[in-house]
Amino acid sequence: MNFIQCASRYVMRKKTRCTLLILLLTTVFTLILTVVSIAAHANTTIEQMENNFNREFVINAYNAPGALTLDRIAEISDRDDIAAYRSISNAVPVEFSSDNGTPLSVKTDGDSCFVSPGFEHAGTLVSNVTSDSDALFSEGTLTILSGRHITESDKGKILIHKELADKNDLHLGDTIQMHFSQVITRDMESMGYDTSHMDTHMIQGEIIGIFGSRDNEQNTGLHLSHQLYENYCYIDLETYSSVFNPKSQRFFCQAAFSVASSSDLAVVTNEIKNLEWPAGQPAGIASDLDSFAGMIGSLASLSNLLKIILMVIIVVCITLLYFLLSHGVKQRKREIGIMMSFGLSKSHIxxxxxxxxxxxxxxxxxxxxxxxxxxxxxxGEHIVSAAVDQNDGSELLATEETHERPRKTQIENKGASISPDAAEIMLLFGFLLIPVSVMTAEFSVLRKEPKENLKSIS
Known part of the structure; x- marks a missing residue:
C-alpha cells in the first residue's frame, strides 16, 4: 500500500482530528484569500481612478478679475503638455430693470423655487467669447428662438429667455438695465469674488436674441430663483469684463485644461501655479487628482494595512499549525515506532x-x-461604492458657482472577486509551507530509532 492510500485511510479513520485540521486550514485559507483579494481590489480601484479621470485641472480666478485673460488662456493651451482646454462661462447674479428703471418680473413661482432676500428681481448674468460656445447652447439645453447669438465683436448686446421677455413685454431691439446691489455684491464676495475694482453702477444691454430652454425632467429639488434658466441673461464678454475690471482685457473667472497623457498632471499644475499673472495670483488650481486624493490615500492605506495583516496571519497560522502538528506527532509516536519496526522507511512515513x-x-x-x-x-463592491460616492461629493470641482455641468469620471463597478495573487499565495501556503511545517514538526521523532519511540510511550 503506497503512502497516498495510507494517508486516505488515516483521514477517514481519524475524523475528529482531521476535521479540526480542516477547520483550521479553512480559516487560514479564507483569511489569506480575503485579505489579499481585498488589497488587490483596492489597488485596482486606485489604478482605475488614476487612469480614468479626465486629467483636467481648473484655474479659479474669482479673486483676481483680469488674471485669466484670453491671451493667458491661449498661452497655457499652447503648451506641449496641454491637450485641450475649455473656457467655463462666467456667471454671476444681477438685478434686472427696464430702460426706465422699473424692476423686471422674473420667474419666482413653483414649489422648488426659493427666492433669496434681495434677489426678487434678479437673474444670472452669463458671458463667454460667443454665446453659442456656452455649454448650455452647444448641448442643446438652450436654443435661440429669435434674433441671433452674441459674437466676439459685440459690445453691450444681450440674450434673454422667452419667459422673461413675455413677462415684461420685451422684444428684439429693446434695452434693459442690469446692476449689482449691495446684497448681490456681498453674496459674490462670500463666494470669493474680488469686487474692489467692480463698477456696480447700472449697465445696459440691447436685446439681440431671445432663447428658450428644454425641459429637464432630472432638474428636481430646490433651486434659487436667480439660477433658473428662465432668469438667465447672456452678455458679451467685453461688457462683462469691463464691469469687473475696467482696466483689464476680456477675461474668464474659470478655465479648464486637459493634460496630455504623456505628462504628469501634478507637475503641470505646479508649473501653471508658478506663472506670473497679470492681475494677481488666482485663488487656486484644482485638478481631478485633488478630487480623488482622499480616496486614493485611504485605499492605499487600506492596502498597506492589509499587507501587514496578511503577514501577521501567515506567522500566526504557521505557528498554530506547527503546534497542532507537533501535538499530533507526539500522540503518534507509538504508531511511528511500529511502522519503522515493520521496515517502513522514514521517507515513506x-x-x-x-x-x-x-x-x-x-x-x-x-x-x-x-x-x-x-x-x-x-x-469589494463597498470599496468601489465608497470611491464613487466620494467622487460624487467633489463633482463641483470645475463648476462651483456656475451653471456648467461637470463631466463625471466613471468608476466601473463590476464587483470584486478572488484575485490570482490570492490563489497563488494560498497554493504556496498549502503546498509548500504546510509540508515544511510537517517536516519540521516530525523531525525530532523521525530522527530517533524505533525502539526509542516505543520506549518513550511506555
Missing part, C-alpha cells in the same frame, strides 16, 4: 503524514474559495 495534511488542505481550499469569494465580492 513522512510522505504519508504530508499527504494526510495535504488532503485536509485540498478539502479546506474547496470550502474556503466560495466563502472568501462571497466576502470579497461584498466588501
Amino acid at each position: 513522512l510522505m504519508q503524514h504530508i499527504a494526510e495534511v495535504l488532503i485536509a488542505a485540498v478539502i479546506a481550499m474547496v470550502i474556503a474559495l466560495p466563502i472568501s469569494g462571497g466576502i470579497v465580492h461584498g466588501t
Whole structure:
C-alpha cells in the first residue's frame, strides 16, 4: 500500500482530528484569500481612478478679475503638455430693470423655487467669447428662438429667455438695465469674488436674441430663483469684463485644461501655479487628482494595512499549525515506532503524514474559495461604492458657482472577486509551507530509532 492510500485511510479513520485540521486550514485559507483579494481590489480601484479621470485641472480666478485673460488662456493651451482646454462661462447674479428703471418680473413661482432676500428681481448674468460656445447652447439645453447669438465683436448686446421677455413685454431691439446691489455684491464676495475694482453702477444691454430652454425632467429639488434658466441673461464678454475690471482685457473667472497623457498632471499644475499673472495670483488650481486624493490615500492605506495583516496571519497560522502538528506527532509516536519496526522507511512515513495534511488542505481550499469569494465580492463592491460616492461629493470641482455641468469620471463597478495573487499565495501556503511545517514538526521523532519511540510511550 503506497503512502497516498495510507494517508486516505488515516483521514477517514481519524475524523475528529482531521476535521479540526480542516477547520483550521479553512480559516487560514479564507483569511489569506480575503485579505489579499481585498488589497488587490483596492489597488485596482486606485489604478482605475488614476487612469480614468479626465486629467483636467481648473484655474479659479474669482479673486483676481483680469488674471485669466484670453491671451493667458491661449498661452497655457499652447503648451506641449496641454491637450485641450475649455473656457467655463462666467456667471454671476444681477438685478434686472427696464430702460426706465422699473424692476423686471422674473420667474419666482413653483414649489422648488426659493427666492433669496434681495434677489426678487434678479437673474444670472452669463458671458463667454460667443454665446453659442456656452455649454448650455452647444448641448442643446438652450436654443435661440429669435434674433441671433452674441459674437466676439459685440459690445453691450444681450440674450434673454422667452419667459422673461413675455413677462415684461420685451422684444428684439429693446434695452434693459442690469446692476449689482449691495446684497448681490456681498453674496459674490462670500463666494470669493474680488469686487474692489467692480463698477456696480447700472449697465445696459440691447436685446439681440431671445432663447428658450428644454425641459429637464432630472432638474428636481430646490433651486434659487436667480439660477433658473428662465432668469438667465447672456452678455458679451467685453461688457462683462469691463464691469469687473475696467482696466483689464476680456477675461474668464474659470478655465479648464486637459493634460496630455504623456505628462504628469501634478507637475503641470505646479508649473501653471508658478506663472506670473497679470492681475494677481488666482485663488487656486484644482485638478481631478485633488478630487480623488482622499480616496486614493485611504485605499492605499487600506492596502498597506492589509499587507501587514496578511503577514501577521501567515506567522500566526504557521505557528498554530506547527503546534497542532507537533501535538499530533507526539500522540503518534507509538504508531511511528511500529511502522519503522515493520521496515517502513522514514521517507515513506513522512510522505504519508504530508499527504494526510495535504488532503485536509485540498478539502479546506474547496470550502474556503466560495466563502472568501462571497466576502470579497461584498466588501469589494463597498470599496468601489465608497470611491464613487466620494467622487460624487467633489463633482463641483470645475463648476462651483456656475451653471456648467461637470463631466463625471466613471468608476466601473463590476464587483470584486478572488484575485490570482490570492490563489497563488494560498497554493504556496498549502503546498509548500504546510509540508515544511510537517517536516519540521516530525523531525525530532523521525530522527530517533524505533525502539526509542516505543520506549518513550511506555
